[in-house]
Every structure is written in C-alpha cells, then in structure tokens.
Amino acid sequence: MHGVVNWAVHFFMLDEGPLIWLSDFLIICASLGIVAVLTKFRLWKWLWDEWLTTVDHKKIGIMYMIAAILMLFRGGTDGLLMRAQLAWPNMHFLSADHYDQIFTTHGTIMILFMAMPAIIGFFNVAVPLQIGCRDVAFPYLNAISFWLFFFAAMLFNLSFVVGGSPDGGWTSYPPYVENQFDPGPGENYYLVALSITGIGTIATGINFLVTILRMRAPGMTFMRMPMFTWSVFVTSVIILFAFPVLAVALALLLIDRDFGSHFFTVNGGGAPMQYVNLFWFWGHPEVYIVILPIFGLMSEVISTFSHKRIFGYSAMVVSMVAIAILSFVTWVHHFFTMGAGPGVNSFFGVSTMAIAIPTGVKVFNWIFTMHKGRLEFTTAMLWSLGVIPNFLIGGLTGVMLAVPPADYQYHNSYFLIAHFHYTLIGGTVFGVFSGLYYWWPKMFGVLLNEKLGRWHFWTFMVGFNICFFPQFFLGFMGMTRRMYTYPAGYGWGVVNLISTIGAFLMGVAFIIFVYNILWSARYGERDTTGDPWDGRTLEWATTSPAPHYNFAIIPTVKGRDAWWLMKQNGESINGPKGVPFRPIHMPNNSGRPFIMSALFFILGAGFVFQWWILAIVGFVGVLICMAQRSFEYDDSHYIPVEEIEQTEAAAGRL
C-alpha cells in the first residue's frame, strides 16, 4: 500500500511543489466547470452533433483557432515564468529542472501547438471560400487532422502534471535526450505527441494541395487565385516534403528510448548528429510553413485596406515559390558550429542570404501596393503593417546570422533568441492576429471591437519590442539560451529586467484580446452584409458566417479579385437571376475521426509509459476504425432545393 501511494505521488508529481498543485487545481476546476455548463444548459448533444462530429471546414477552422488561442495562453504562461525567473541574477523562483521543462514546452507548444493550428485554422477558414467550392477535397480526413492535433496537444500538455514534462529543448538533441541521460516519460511525451500531430499535418498538406488543384471554381486559373490561396498551395507542398522527415527522426529516437536501439546514442555506433540533420531538414522549412501563409494573408489585408489590387502579383507568386525551394537548401545554417568544412558552411551561408532576395521583393511589393492607395488603419491592417518593420529586423538579423564566422559568436546566444522571436512573433503572431481581426466576422458573424483592438495592438507592439530588442544586446554580452540563472557581475541583470517588463506587457495585451473577444460576442457589431471590409475575394461574397454549403451556385470567375470584379459589374454571387438551384451534395458528419484520435491518444500514452497493453488496445482500436471507414458506403447526403431557397432568401440573395 505504501509503495502504491509513493508511486502515485511521484507519478502525479505531487512532490514537485506548488506550481504543480496550482495547475492540478486549475485543471480540475476548468474540467468540472465545462462539464457543469454543458450539463446545465443541455449542450452535450449540441456539442457532439455540431462540433465533435463535424466535417465542415468552417467549423474545423474555428476549432483550430480556439485551440491555437488556448495554446498561446499555455505557451505564453511558460514564457512569462521563464522571464520571471531571469528577471534578476540568482533568482530562485524556478529550479533548474523546472526551468528546463518550461523552456522545452514553451518552444514546442508555440511552434507545433500554437503556430501550426493557427495557420491551418486559416487554411480551413478561408481557402474553400476563396476558391469558390463547398468543402475541402477530403472533409472526413480534415476532421481526422484536427482531432489528431487536438489529442496530441492534450497528451503533450498532460505531461506537466502527469509523469513530468520533456526537458531536452524543443529541438531535443540526442544524445542528451536518450535514456542514459534523461530517463522517465518526459521526452517520450514530446516524441509521441509530435508524431501524432505530424500525421495530422501531413494529411492537411495533402488535403489542401488536392483541394486547390482540383476544386477551384470555373474560371479561377492559377494566376487568378487569391494570394492567400497561393501561399497555402506553396505551404502544402513544403509540408509534404518536410513533415515526413520529422516523422522519421522522431520515430528513430522513440525506438531508441522505448526499445533500446542505438540510432543516436553515445555508444553502440549511434550517430547523434544524424538526428540534428534530420531535425533541421524539417525544422528550417517549418519556419517557412508558419510564415508563408502569413505573407499570403498580409497581401490580402494590405490590398483590401489600401483599396487597390496587389502590386506585382506575378512577382509575389514567383518569390513565394523561390522561398519554398530555397527553404530546403539552408538547413545546415542551424549548425555551422558542428564542424562542417568551409565549403559546406560557405554554401549554406550564401544560400541563406539568398532568401533575403525574394523576401525583399515581397516587402517592396507590399509597400507599393499601399503607394497611391487610400489606407484605412483598421486593427487587421495595423497588425499586418506591424509585421513589416518587425519582420524586417528579424529577417535582416537572420542575414547577419547567415555569415558563418559571425554565427560562431551568435550561435545559441540571446542574439539568436531575439532574432527568431522577431521572425516568429513579429511575423507569425502579428500575422495571426491580423488574420483573426480580418476573418473574425466571416467566422462568427461578429466584428471584433476596433478600439479594444487598437489597445491590443499597441500594447503588444510596445511590449514585444521592449521584451526582445534588449536580447540582441544580451547576445553580445555573452548570455546563452537555456540558462536557468546567472550570477551578478556580467551586467545582464538590468537588460533582463527590461526584457521581462516587456514580456508582461505582452501578457497584458493578451488579456485585452480575450476581453475583446468576450465583449464583442456580447455587444459587438453584427456583420449583416457578409462583406464588412469591402473585400476583394470570394469569401466576402457570401453570408457571415457562410451557409453550410458556402455557395448555392458555384460562381464563375472572370479575373483576379473575383468578388471585387463582380461588385464593379453589379453581378450577384449566384450568377444571373433565374438560374434554378439544384440539390447540393455534401459529406455526412462522422464521430469516427474524434473516436479514432482518442484511440491514438491511448496508443500514444502506451508508448509514453511503455504500458504495452494500453498501446495494443489503442492500436487495435485505430485499426478497427480504419476498417469500419473502408466499408462505409453511405457517407454523403443532398441538401434539398427548398432548404437552399430558404437560406438564400434569408440572406437576401434571391
């Protein structure tokens, strides 16, 4: 009995102190609260029918965005804990072990469970509407992608209170993360959760590639596609080439840890550096996966609020394709300091600098899109404009890092930390907020409040620069990343304190954002037109939110900025009057993606704790789900004409 209690105390980490107890308390409260609300308002059936079983890209997109905002909160809390610990020399707020776990989960969550779902959420929200179709090519697979991501994120977050978080950094370099140096379930959580979400991401890549290739409305040629759709197309190709490499790297490392092989161990002929190559062969393209869609949506936002078409459309497309190709020949710049010869380092240095050329083309084309325009500084526009100076600093310090001899001094220092936060926050997070303010009315039929939006933007903009600009100096002062504390006497204290103040300002900005969401849901301006921004692309041609089938009649596209053209010519999205509606073929909802992903969670937990019976149960369950799907012949239905007529009449489009 005593042994069981001891085991349980350790397993649930009750011996780890107040941070864990607080988390346990909050998790239990939140869970009970959700269950209570769902039961009190009899929402269980609604939840299952409308959300958990949906295959509608619009709802899946909303669920991705909600998950991304929750994960931004989790990852941001990690960041604030780290900044609190580093605020002054010799702080004892966090122990080394806790700090190591927190910087690992911060990085992993922000990239894989915040940036990725936010990006993929926008794919879902916008792409089918922009190309004038009714859903993605594989709606059922789309639901699987989401639920795999969701359960992987849950599994990863569970590590904080059950068994211990991973502590090998988000890059998880062996041999440190092998059992010899880092025993316990922590690293397994990282490997298993990333593997599961990775399967979902690969499926998303296939899904949107096929959707864009095969399902564009008649007349929408490749060179008439909206810039955001173009960016999603290019990103899907990168996903398809990059994510399988990550899957292999994670699988090999997991086999090392779970089954005692020696792919990356110190002894037994292991080659740790091979993991580093595989990781960055995914890792570098990954940063373009999270920035190219932002470039796409910035092009939409800047063009819309300048009331001008995008300047140099062809150059924008070519530069995106060039960035995609170059992204696969720069991975060695993450380890210039691993002893490659001067020839190799020179090649990868110059190839990295070369990415600045197509990126520069994009920046100038954005500026000239605004030139001679009439710029409206809505919140969405402010966030997109914020990307330009911030990402410019991030990108150009990236060019400085691309100089191998200089990189020998920057590598793993706070200069690097500042650089990639300028690209990932200054680029991706600013872009995600821009997209949220831009597409919020399309997602929910409500506009976010502009005044609160401005407060959100300016607080975040100022806080972000106060937080990360001083970190460039810390790099020159010799401070390295992942230090849980530092002694006085190096002059780092004041700089770190300034940085911490900035970080907490960003936290305040996040609270303003959440308040804005809640305030707007209750009092916000309702979008009755479906086109609140005088938009240019087809998603603004339909109601907000769009009807289940998106378009009653698939529109015919006559040029770039299709909806803008229709408005200029006084045309309706449903074409000439009197064209009769026909029944619309739509996929059925299914609970299986949710159940199958839950079984993946069980399978994953088996691999984390090496409880093989649990793993087998999960695995067999997944196989049964797949077999069931193979014999499912009746998976679609038709929406009758009367229902379409009612919906269209209510939207005033008859």
Added chain:
Amino acid sequence: MKPKGRRVGGLIALIGFTVLALTGCDSPKYWPVLSPQGPVARSEYYLIIYSFILMLLVVLAVFILFFWVIIKYRARPDNADYVPPEIEGNAKLETLWTVIPILVVIALAIPTVAVTYKLVYPPKVEAATAKVVGKSITIDVISEQWKWVFKYPAQNIETVNYVDIPAGVPVNFQLTSSGPMNTFWVPALGGMEFTMPHMDLRLWLEADHPGSYLGRGAQYNGRGFAHMTFTVNALSPTDFENWVKSVQQTAPKLTQQADAQINQPGLIGKLTFSSTTPE
C-alpha cells in the same frame, strides 16, 4: 493617429543607450563579442560590424519608404472620394528591387566566404614567440556533465574548469564530449564550436595579450548547464613554460578515483593534474 515608428523607434533607442551607458560598451568584461581579444575574434568582429552596417542601410531605406507611404496615403476626411488606381505592377521598379538585394548579398557573401576559409587555418605567429613555445599548441577539450576537462598531450598535464594558454600563440583546441553535446565558447577570443561524442572538431583560438577570459558551454546539456563556465588564462610564453613545469613537478597524478569523480554528473571546482591517463 500617431505613426507607430516614432514611438517604437524612440523606445528602442532609449533602451539601447541605457544599456550602453550602464555597462560601457568597449569593455571586454561586459561586451566580450564586441571587444575581441585575439585575431580569430577580431576577424569575426569585423564581419559582424560590416554585416550590421549593410543591414542598417537596408533597414533605414525600407523604414523611410514604408513610413513615407503609410503617412502620405492614409485615409483622411478630405480624400474620402479618392478612388485609388488599379496598378498591375511595374517591371522596372520590380527589377530594381530584385537587383539591389542581389548586390547586397554579393557584397556580404565575398568577405563571408573569405573569412570562413581563413578561420580553418591557424592565425599567424611571431617568430620570437614561436621560439619559446613553438608555432602552435594542441589542447584536447572534453565536455562532461557539467565541467570542462583540458588535456595537454605534449605536456602530459590535465586541468579541469580552467585552461592556461600562451598569449600570441595559436591554440589548436581538439573538441569532443564524453556524453551529451555542448559547445565550447570563449566569446572574447572567438566563436564557438560543438563538442560531440566520438567526434573530434578543431577550433583555433589565440589571445593577443596575457589576461583572463570567461568561457562557457552554450549547448544545453542538463541540470547543471548554466554553471558550466571555465576560465581561460592567457600567460606570456615564458610564464606559460614556467606554469607547465611547476604543474608537472608539483600537481598530483590523475587517479582512477579523481577520474571517476570527473565523469560523474555534477559540479566541481578547478582541478590540476600532472598526468592525463588515470592510474
């Protein structure tokens, strides 16, 4: 509305000057990367400054253009009925801003490649110095959890968490690790290089003058990572020779017991031995 650049730009400048004023930016103690103390760090420093100036010019050019456009073309009540023209693009302008970045990249790439090749070879050494200690000296570096071990194969001595080198002589650090990876970094003397198990990487460093410089590991390798610092003492060639002799004569031999303690994960002070293989 107030243009965002002024507020943020002012803030950045304020932070920058505060930091510089508080710490004194030419001091090798506070700004090791920006006050190089040897030929390797100096080559890297020049490249850092050169690339910074190039990038600063780009930043200024883009910022001026950007803020000019967003101020001049902002929506105002008096231009409410202005309808912006639909402009497809401009081949001449677009060629211009493709060619200029290409030229900037070329201007940066040439010295980059030159210095990348140069750093593979040892820095030059003066004839007088070479007479005392030789043209170069080799030191094997092993990163442990969480300490730095230095073995002098020619002198048959070993130190832990500090390393003495002759000033003015190129030091050939041969880097490896007994377990997790780390990187060996002495910012005042030059950039870092990885230590990896079963691999020998080489890093040439040289100190101009006698002095003490802080080194540290820069690749996270577990609980004690933040404490993995070491001291590099550059001595005059004669002092270095005397130090070697005194270590050989007075320091204890490396025992099995001491070696096992070094191999155990943990923190440890500075140690000196007069042999490199445990007996």
